[in-house]
Amino acid sequence: MRKFVLGLAVLLLGVAVSAQDKLVLVSPHWEGIQREFEWAFQSHYRKRTGRTVTLQWIDVGGTMAILRYIRTNFSKSPKGIGVDIFWGGGIDPYLQLKREGLLQPVKLSLTILSKLPKTIAGVPLYDPDGMWYGAAVSGFGIMFNKAVLKTLKVKQPKTWEDLTNPKLFNWIAMPDPRRSGSAHMMCEIILQAYGWEKGWDILAKIFANSKRVAPGSDEPVTDVANGEIAAAPSIDFYAWAKIAEAGEELLGFVYPPKLTIINPDSIAMLKGAPNRKVAQIFMEFVLSEEGQKLWLLPRGAPGGPKQFTLARMSVLPHLYEQLKGQTIIKVNPFKFKPGFRYDSQKGDRRIDVLNSLLGAFFITPHKDLKAYWQRAIKDGRKVTFKSPVSEAEVMRLADRWATDRKLAAQKETEWVRLAKTLFAR
Structure with missing residues (x-):
């Protein structure tokens, strides 16, 4: 058994090393989100391009630590820091990075963009200049x-x-x-x-x-x-x-x-991204029906995650009706009525x-x-x-x-x- 596990590890390492393309991400997301989107994207990428891709996740801590990491590295290397995607952490950090000129615009396909509302509960769902997009929706309360x-x-x-x-x-x-x-x-x-x-x-x-x-x-x-x-x-x-x-x-x-x-949890491409084409495809995948179903469906469901139930809200309104009775999410954030203007x-x-x-x-x-x-x-x-x-x-x-x-x-x-x-x- 030990030899089998060791052999499998070597095989997986070989696949990662020999992958034709690469994507580098920095994110506060937990392991379940990272693994599920990595596995699904690798399959999607192969079908779309006929090529293999490996994802490298940089772990520097929570959102505030990531913000410091991005700023510090850009101060040393203004043209780019070797990272393609910043993903997770709400909306405020992305507004800051846009103002500081550390993001680069991404123009999504009309097929995807036409399904994204401009706002949710009075809060912008994506940047009008394409600098960042809401990739999931989160609410804040008391447990x-x-x-x-x-x-x-x-x-x-x-x-x-x-x-x-x-x-x-x-x-x-x-x-x-x-x-x-x-x-x-x-x-x-x-x-x-x-x-x-x-x-x-x-x-x-x-x-x-x-x-x-x-x-x-x-x-x-x-x-x-x-x-x-x-x-x-x-x-x-x-x-x-x-x-x-x-x-x-x-x-x-x-x-x-x-x-x-209710607030979007965002995704953006960093300035000087070394793997820009791969990053564009990844962002489009995350915002597509295929990617958004990973948030809503329980693990093991057709089109859902394999090992981890993610239990997050989608940015695509039509999925709540389409997946009614299948998803574990009981809240439709697009019907949420805030009592104040954030x-x-x-x-x-x-x-x-x-x-x-x-x-x-x-x-x-x-x-x-x-x-x-x-x-x-x-x-x-x-x-x-x-x-x-x-x-x-x-x-x-x-x-x-x-x-x-x-x-x-x-x-x-x-x-x-x-x-x-x-x-x-």
Whole structure:
């Protein structure tokens, strides 16, 4: 058996080495997405071109780490960094990279483009200049453990504000927005849905209730499923995957009504892509019916994934009716009605400065924040966390943050010191 496995490994390695074409991708997507799309694309590519292709996935961490990786490497090599595709991580990073001139346009075939709506729930689904396209759709909400909440005698959460309940102290987990794109998006959604001041107060209390701040957005979901915490902000497909494993009698997920958004998870070709023709075919495959069915269908279904159920929402509206009764997705995002207008341009502009601000007040001094909140709960005091920086000031800083590192470092140090002073009172 060992010889057989070794021989198979050598054979597969030989196929990879001798492949006629190549595609290099950087992505925060988990292994299941990478493998399923790789296998399906290799088959599609051979049928379309008569050639073989190998996919090289560069793993540098979450979306924010990828953004730093792309910028750093382009600063050293302005014409190209040897990477063809950036895939995953919402929409805001792509708006930034477009503004910085680090993407190159891709003109999709009319067959594909004609099936893509321009917007979804008020949010752009693709760039009018062809710089990026929504490859899947994600929503943001709250995952919770019904058994733990019952033990704590706390009602199942329906809104973001429900996560500030003092009874949930040490029973919440937040992912780090500085490392996770979906975590950053959830913070931005709360700030825009409630307004800057109330949103800041809610975010402060959610972080204060958190047992820990996790590096990635998947860890809190696992903790909820294991019963280590009661609830956590979550991207929908992470929650659905756990619910499918553990059952709806144990776990639940809710979109806060009129307080959240549906957002495209994007794909783009980087400037100077070394394998541009292959990258174009890959993007068209991802956005085709063949590629989009991989999101919706369960593993083993005809036209679906082979080993991993991906449980994500498609960007093609007609597939929801076409695959009715076959897909495990019970939500049609094109019928989703947002309760507020999400400003993606604002979110894009302030992504870096906002992450620094959240890190300085909620993550670096997390122990101090928790101790302050715990004392207030014990004393029965009502606390309102006021933002130390106005939204207008954040937007002014945003335009200089990425280029003026001296200013950024100075402000971050100032904010951390202020946070420790506030929470020590």
